[in-house]
Amino acid sequence: MHESPQNDVEQTTDADLALRPLAAAGDPVRLADAYAYPPGGPWLRANMIASVDGAAARDDRAGGLGNETDRRLLSLLRGLADVVIVGAGTVRAEGYGPVRPGPGGWEKLRADRPPVPPLAIVSRRLDLDLDAPVFTDADPAARTILLTTRTAPPGRVRAAAERAEVIVAGEDRLDFAAAVAELVARGHERLLCEGGPRVLAQVVATGVLDEMCLTVSPMLLSGGxxxxxxxxxxxxxxRLRLAAAYQDDEDFLFLRYVRRG
Known part of the structure; x- marks a missing residue:
């Protein structure tokens, strides 16, 4: 789609998304292949966006940094995943609903899997609106999951269990290694973490992150x-290794790092 700015992106599916390799002038790369999960076991990737000066949000929303290409790549990564992990704060700030297929559907990406991956929301206290669409409108085959701790209020745990699948891992803080193991045990081996920054910091500190997908937005924001x-x-x-780098016609960079070893 980067070859012709006049192309209608809605006519292509996420599986057809392509970008130009950063260090080459050759043919576009089909990102459904470039971002395919490696075979042979569970793999946790994160997808984040930052400005050139390192800001992870604009006007308190990560979405304020992106463009159409970044949104399409986010959709592609969701389509490839078995489960999408996100913090409760990000769900509230970004107005999350259930995962929906991208333009043209995800049939090429998901094969015999459910049509969409479930959201797995990290919430230590379960202080979420359980009547929100992220719970009530979720596909029955991709019921929303809540990742919480043993110190969550028992009444909230019982109420949450009526709207979502509840996984308890850790005492006062979520044990991400245990939570990932529980998700994998349920068949979710291709995991995608969308943050936010506090959740991703815990994922990295736990040592369970295998891959970091970073969009660099060509903005300078300053601020806090x-x-x-x-x-x-x-x-x-x-330590990470740069596995791939791509760009689009609006000077956004799309970097993919993997853990060394």
């Missing part, structure tokens, strides 16, 4: 916005 990770410094920072 969070970075894509918002938490204590990681004692031993994980």
């Amino acid at each position: 916005a969070f970075r894509i990770l918002n938490g204590p410094a990681v004692p031993v920072p994980p």
